[in-house]
Amino acid sequence: MNIAVIGTGYVGLVSGTCFADSGNKVTCVDIDEEKVGKLKDGQIPIYEPGLETIFARSQREGRLNFTTDIAEAVPEADIVFLCLPTPPGGDGQADLTAVMQVADQLGSLIDEYTVVVNKSTVPVGTGDRVEAAIADNVDEELFDVVSNPEFLREGAAVEDFKYPERVVIGTGSDRAAEIMTTLYEPFVRSGNPIIVMDRRSAELTKYAANAMLATKITFMNEIANICEKVGANVDNIRRGIGTDSRIGKRFLFAGIGYGGSCFPKDVQAIHHTAGQHGYDFKIVDSVMEVNNAQKVSIVKKMEEYFAADDFSGKTFGIWGLSFKPETDDIREAPALYIAEELVKRGAQLLAYDPEAIGTFKQATTQAVLDNTTFVHDQQAALNDIDALVICTEWNEFRRPTVDNFADEMKDPVIFDGRNLYDLKRAKKAGITYISVGRPSIN
Ligand code: NAD
Numbered sequence: 001m002n003i004a005v006i007g008t009g010y011v012g013l014v015s016g017t018c019f020a021d022s023g024n025k026v027t028c029v030d031i032d033e034e035k036v037g038k039l040k041d042g043q044i045p046i047y048e049p050g051l052e053t054i055f056a057r058s059q060r061e062g063r064l065n066f067t068t069d070i071a072e073a074v075p076e077a078d079i080v081f082l083c084l085p086t087p088p089g090g091d092g093q094a095d096l097t098a099v100m101q102v103a104d105q106l107g108s109l110i111d112e113y114t115v116v117v118n119k120s121t122v123p124v125g126t127g128d129r130v131e132a133a134i135a136d137n138v139d140e141e142l143f144d145v146v147s148n149p150e151f152l153r154e155g156a157a158v159e160d161f162k163y164p165e166r167v168v169i170g171t172g173s174d175r176a177a178e179i180m181t182t183l184y185e186p187f188v189r190s191g192n193p194i195i196v197m198d199r200r201s202a203e204l205t206k207y208a209a210n211a212m213l214a215t216k217i218t219f220m221n222e223i224a225n226i227c228e229k230v231g232a233n234v235d236n237i238r239r240g241i242g243t244d245s246r247i248g249k250r251f252l253f254a255g256i257g258y259g260g261s262c263f264p265k266d267v268q269a270i271h272h273t274a275g276q277h278g279y280d281f282k283i284v285d286s287v288m289e290v291n292n293a294q295k296v297s298i299v300k301k302m303e304e305y306f307a308a309d310d311f312s313g314k315t316f317g318i319w320g321l322s323f324k325p326e327t328d329d330i331r332e333a334p335a336l337y338i339a340e341e342l343v344k345r346g347a348q349l350l351a352y353d354p355e356a357i358g359t360f361k362q363a364t365t366q367a368v369l370d371n372t373t374f375v376h377d378q379q380a381a382l383n384d385i386d387a388l389v390i391c392t393e394w395n396e397f398r399r400p401t402v403d404n405f406a407d408e409m410k411d412p413v414i415f416d417g418r419n420l421y422d423l424k425r426a427k428k429a430g431i432t433y434i435s436v437g438r439p440s441i442n
Contacts (some may be wrong), residue, residue: 001183004029004073004080006102008066009038010046010261010329011119011150012083014157017051020058021162022186027065027073039066047355050158066084066186074109079183080118082130083150092268094123098199103130107137117146121206121266123273126304127170127199144176147199147370149206152300154260162187170202188366207273210266211284216251217258218287221294224254224437234437235419244427254437257294258390259323260333264291298417299341301434304388305387305413312346317381320392320418322356330359334417335391339364342373352381354394382408393418405431 001024005016008030020026028034035045044055058064067073075078075209084098092353099120099343104115116134118127131145147170152160167184167185171177177196184194197205220333224234232255241251259263265285300317303309323333330336333356339349343365353360357374364372378396382388388409390397405412412431414421426433426441433441 001025001080001179002076002178003027003183004070004077005083005099006030006070006073006080007083007085007098007120008032009083009085010033010154010157011152012037012046012081013044013046014048014051014152014161015081015083015119015150017055018158018161018187020064021054023027024183026058027076029067029070030067031074033068036066036068046159047326049326054158065318070105071109074106074111074114075111077114079115079117080106081119081148083119086120086122086265086269088265088268092272092274094121094265094269096122096126096129099126099130100133103133104136104389107134110134110138110143112142113175114143115146115179116143117148118179118203119148119150121149121210121262121269122203123207123269124203127203136388138220139436144171144173145199146171146173146176147202149202151206151209154329155324163190163192164188165192167192168202168205169194169196170199170205171196172198172372182377190219192292198318207266210289211261211270211392213251214258214263214267214291215283215287217253217255218290218294220252220254221257221436222290223292225297226251227254227385227437231439232437233423233439237437254419255294255393256298256338256436257291257336259295259334261329261331264288264332271366296341297436298415299338299345302342302387302415303345303387305415305432305434309373310346311342312411314346314386315348315350316342316385317383317385317388318349318351319353319388319390320394321353321360321380322352322392325394326355328355328359330356330363333391335360336364338389338391338417339368339372342418343368345365347371349373350375350381350383350385352376352378353392354396379408384410387413388410389416390414390416390418390420393420402426402431403429405429 003024005012005028008028015030016026056211086094089095127145127147167179195345210298227234241247242252271281271284351372352375414433416435
């Protein structure tokens, strides 16, 4: 099939590349000229495991092209994917400016039947708005608007896209449903379902999934906070409840809160949608409040440990800046908030991340930049520091370092926001080790 992908960020680039990899001819469009220039030159502006190989192959074989001109891509396309940003607006509502700007252009570019697919995460009813905007400039018979929410996880985006647990397609049109099913068949050969439903339900499915996952994480973080008060260990609780198949083992790891470009904004957006319809979605209100506090809970532990709220003269190492491992994405990353709070208290920082130093520098405050030295290996972030703060669970932080901290740090004090190390091993290693929802080792 001939596919146009509008918006070439994490979702657009991964979707476009994977569609090209399965034999389609894909043209990706973006308004960011620099990004398009790099992509044309074969440079990938994001870090995603596995993307490079299929990107290079599809580009070499002429199935994956890039342009800044939407008019070069849409008229040829059987399917047009909208993979545009929907950031939070001022009041938490999803900002649909990019989606509607593109929708306004589509009608005059469509001259034979085209399926317009919204892959961006958008509030219920956006499909209707997109449809009306397109219909202003073209006969309604010539297009259908489908909702196809994306469930890929950054850091595992290619795997998730190639082997989705399910594909959700929201449309009332049999013709569009058939085209979409044909497109996705190669990705679900192992038997995972393509679930066709009405468009509004598909739009809401994405928010329900993210709000549920954010709630599960937050619930476990609250259990961890209770563990700290009563002297229990959240690892044991996790094993004790995760083995119950009704609960499941995933998303039960306590830590310093969720971040990223999706959970925070989608939780806000579903809360806002509910409010617009006169419904007070109380549980997600609490999720947002608890998560905001959780992100900086580690700073409170540091204040307690050092018996001070002024960290002047102290230097802290930071391991991990991205909001989760295997990505350079730092949007809403706890590390952004933690760095800011530590610098506000007078600290100097030595920061390391395998992929996210560049993106972190672009997003953080001038005060953090002025007081942070960025280093390019994890050992260098341990030099002459008063404590190490672990913000992201990159695999390379796991071993063998817990046994080596005592040799490599003048005073081995670790605040671990991701519970990377076994408590017994940390004790044996002779370090001070303060984690989340587990007894402190002193
Ligand atoms: P992103 O910010 O990485 O990429 C968006 C791209 O769209 C950018 O390259 C930007 O330059 C481009 N763009 C903006 N306006 C444009 C326009 N008018 N015409 C053409 N291009 C334009 O965003 P993303 O992370 O890929 O997310 C896109 C959507 O997918 C969002 O709604 C998001 O909630 C949803 N989503 C994201 C993820 C994820 O893990 N990132 C997962 C599932 C769903």
